[in-house]
Amino acid sequence: MSTDTPASAPSESTAERYLAVQRSDEFAGLRRALRGFVFPMTVAFFLWYALYVILSAYARGFMGTKLVGNINVALVFGLLQFVSTFVIAWLYSRFANRRIDPVADRIRAEMGEVNHEHGPRG
Amino acid sequence: MNTVLAAEAGSTTARNLTITLFLIFVAITLAITVWASRQTKTATDFYAGGRSFSGFQNGMAIGGDYMSAASFLGIAGIIALYGYDGFLYSIGFLVAWLVALLLVAELLRNSGRYTMADVLAFRMRQRPVRTAAAVSTITVSIFYLLAQMVGAGALVALLLGIKPGTTFLGMDADTAKVATIILVGALMIIYVTVGGMKGTTYVQIVKAFLLMSGALVMTLLVLAKYKFNLSSLLGDAADASGKGAAFLEPGLRYGVETPGDALKTFYSKMDLLSLGIALVLGTAGLPHILIRFYTVPTARAARKSVLWAIGIIGAFYLLTLALGFGAAAIVGGQAITAQDKAGNTAAPQLAEALGVDFFGGNLGGATLLAIIAAVAFATILAVVAGLTLASSSSLAHDFYANVVKRGETSERQEVNVARISALGIGAVSIVLSIFAQNLNVAFLVALAFAVAASGNLPAILYSLFWKRFNTSGAVWSIYGGLLAAVLLVFFSPVVSGAPTAMFPDHDWHWFPLSNPGIISIPFGFLCGWLGTILSKESDEEKYAELEVRSLTGAGAH
Numbered sequence: 321m322s323t324d325t326p327a328s329a330p331s332e333s334t335a336e337r338y339l340a341v342q343r344s345d346e347f348a349g350l351r352r353a354l355r356g357f358v359f360p361m362t363v364a365f366f367l368w369y370a371l372y373v374i375l376s377a378y379a380r381g382f383m384g385t386k387l388v389g390n391i392n393v394a395l396v397f398g399l400l401q402f403v404s405t406f407v408i409a410w411l412y413s414r415f416a417n418r419r420i421d422p423v424a425d426r427i428r429a430e431m432g433e434v435n436h437e438h439g440p441r442g
Numbered sequence: 443m444n445t446v447l448a449a450e451a452g453s454t455t456a457r458n459l460t461i462t463l464f465l466i467f468v469a470i471t472l473a474i475t476v477w478a479s480r481q482t483k484t485a486t487d488f489y490a491g492g493r494s495f496s497g498f499q500n501g502m503a504i505g506g507d508y509m510s511a512a513s514f515l516g517i518a519g520i521i522a523l524y525g526y527d528g529f530l531y532s533i534g535f536l537v538a539w540l541v542a543l544l545l546v547a548e549l550l551r552n553s554g555r556y557t558m559a560d561v562l563a564f565r566m567r568q569r570p571v572r573t574a575a576a577v578s579t580i581t582v583s584i585f586y587l588l589a590q591m592v593g594a595g596a597l598v599a600l601l602l603g604i605k606p607g608t609t610f611l612g613m614d615a616d617t618a619k620v621a622t623i624i625l626v627g628a629l630m631i632i633y634v635t636v637g638g639m640k641g642t643t644y645v646q647i648v649k650a651f652l653l654m655s656g657a658l659v660m661t662l663l664v665l666a667k668y669k670f671n672l673s674s675l676l677g678d679a680a681d682a683s684g685k686g687a688a689f690l691e692p693g694l695r696y697g698v699e700t701p702g703d704a705l706k707t708f709y710s711k712m713d714l715l716s717l718g719i720a721l722v723l724g725t726a727g728l729p730h731i732l733i734r735f736y737t738v739p740t741a742r743a744a745r746k747s748v749l750w751a752i753g754i755i756g757a758f759y760l761l762t763l764a765l766g767f768g769a770a771a772i773v774g775g776q777a778i779t780a781q782d783k784a785g786n787t788a789a790p791q792l793a794e795a796l797g798v799d800f801f802g803g804n805l806g807g808a809t810l811l812a813i814i815a816a817v818a819f820a821t822i823l824a825v826v827a828g829l830t831l832a833s834s835s836s837l838a839h840d841f842y843a844n845v846v847k848r849g850e851t852s853e854r855q856e857v858n859v860a861r862i863s864a865l866g867i868g869a870v871s872i873v874l875s876i877f878a879q880n881l882n883v884a885f886l887v888a889l890a891f892a893v894a895a896s897g898n899l900p901a902i903l904y905s906l907f908w909k910r911f912n913t914s915g916a917v918w919s920i921y922g923g924l925l926a927a928v929l930l931v932f933f934s935p936v937v938s939g940a941p942t943a944m945f946p947d948h949d950w951h952w953f954p955l956s957n958p959g960i961i962s963i964p965f966g967f968l969c970g971w972l973g974t975i976l977s978k979e980s981d982e983e984k985y986a987e988l989e990v991r992s993l994t995g996a997g998a999h
Contacts (some may be wrong), residue, residue, distance in 0.1 A: 376692035398529050413749055
């Protein structure tokens with residue numbers, strides 16, 4: 321959390337500050353970086369998963385092909401879904417630590433601590 | 443090999459040991475709950491455990507919330523009876539966490555406070571959106587809650603080995619079921635009203651640890667029996683099933699091919715796709731999972747907790763794969779269906795067989811059975827507590843404080859209402875569960891996932907990512923998705939018109955699939971879009987605030 325809490329100018333309301341930040345280049349870059357990673361990645365894992373489900377429904381012969389002993393394509397394909405889930409989670413965490421957190425921290429620090437008039441609506 | 447669940451010599455020992463272990467779990471968790479209640483002073487403590495948990499702790503607690511009896515007993519059972527198809531469930535349930543990780547967890551943590559509706563209503567008119575969110579939260583949670591409690595009732599007679607015609611403490615099997623439902627209900631009410639989120643979270647952590655340990659030990663024993671040769675375990679399972687190689691391939695349970703009936707085959711395959719979609723999109727819309735992200739201090743900790751959860755849950759599903767095939771190979775399908783037609787007792791039966799093999803005869807079998815049975819009860823207890831907390835939080839924070847009182851209420855009042863709500867929801871679920879005892883449990887869980895994916899997820903994603911989204915869109919998507927899912931199930935073969943239906947003697951079904959997801963999820967998204975563009979409302983300033991807060995954590999609670 322930032323310690324430099326500027327005595328926010330009374331002329332600038334909280335709403336205006338948020339609008340200003342949202343329109344800044346730095347924030348646009350943050351949004352672009354995040355969406356540029358999570359949207360394609362979501363599409364990718366969803367298609368990969370859909371492929372698995374569709375093959376399970378319609379390509380039984382292929383899925384039943386034995387590879388080693390009693391281990392068949394269906395089992396390996398299923399285990400690959402586990403592997404891809406773990407790998408995507410790891411990639412995202414690395415990406416977020418490097419590309420998202422520092423920018424988010426910087427913007428938050430520049431804004432200072434925003435003082436909210438919070439009712440119970442949160 | 444002795445696979446009779448209640449082998450005469452061991453049955454009394456197993457029963458006494460199960461009860462003793464279960465009572466120890468209850469005593470420990472009640473002590474934690476009382477301790478947690480002393481630390482619970484503010485509304486943030488009650489709803490969000492003071493936001494003081496670490497990523498790892500919350501990851502364990504998420505695992506605890508997610509690995510329900512349906513996962514542990516249900517998936518192991520489906521694999522034991524139908525082979526590969528049970529694995530499809532595990533995969534859907536795991537991949538689903540990527541939706542939560544990439545799109546929901548951190549943004550929700552940054553912009554919300556106590557409930558799912560905090561994010562949905564952030565830039566909308568409070569009363570309509572919070573009412574809709576409370577309705578869907580309570581609907582999802584009650585379906586899920588019923589599934590767990592009915593499951594607990596069904597299991598107790600089997601796990602305690604109460605056979606028809608015999609009694610336990612003067613209770614026959616039916617009385618014991620009702621007594622179990624009341625006991626489980628009473629305990630969950632105590633955990634939630636006394637311990638709040640802090641107590642509930644620690645209960646989840648203890649349970650997750652016990653469940654993982656139990657599953658790990660059993661898996662190691664299964665693998666040791668097969669000298670860690672997976673292929674020979676699979677081969678034995680396939681042979682014992684009497685279905686040969688088909689047991690290791692998809693198609694025995696879902697997407698069944700009926701030769702000569704192309705339409706039936708088509709519907710069965712569509713049902714498989716529908717189930718697959720609902721599983722993967724439901725998780726990130728389950729209210730009791732979403733509120734877990736508020737228990738950590740920052741978005742970064744929320745991310746860590748999902749990463750831990752993915753690791754824990756993924757490992758657990760790999761273990762259930764070994765347990766399911768192990769039960770098929772070692773216990774055998776016939777012995778399992780003799781105990782329970784749905785296969786829910788496969789894991790406990792496997793425990794007994796392994797105990798007999800590895801730890802010296804019936805006493806060893808009884809001991810391992812007792813441990814696993816106690817773990818199963820602990821599992822059910824922890825999950826119902828999480829669900830009760832989610833629905834009572836929504837009732838108090840969304841409906842009472844923001845709709846009825848329009849935000850004019852004190853924290854203390856709101857938390858008191860949450861406690862009373864937990865009592866009320868607990869009481870209602872006890873009564874409903876007693877009446878719903880003969881209901882098909884799996885269908886309740888599937889329905890909860892379908893409603894979460896059709897009603898909640900579209901509203902959450904639109905809220906976080908679509909600037910134009912507004913009150914009307916939020917209300918439309920929640921009610922539209924919810925109604926579509928519930929109505930399609932009502933007119934499906936799950937409810938009427940099939941031998942396995944809730945009302946097998948009546949037939950009003952016209953929807954051919956048992957899972958509504960493939961229709962109701964796109965419908966929920968469509969309603970949200972249509973509702974939005976039909977209304978002129980748009981609040982640019984509030985969206986700026988939501989977007990900046992959700993991405994940077996500025997002003998986060």
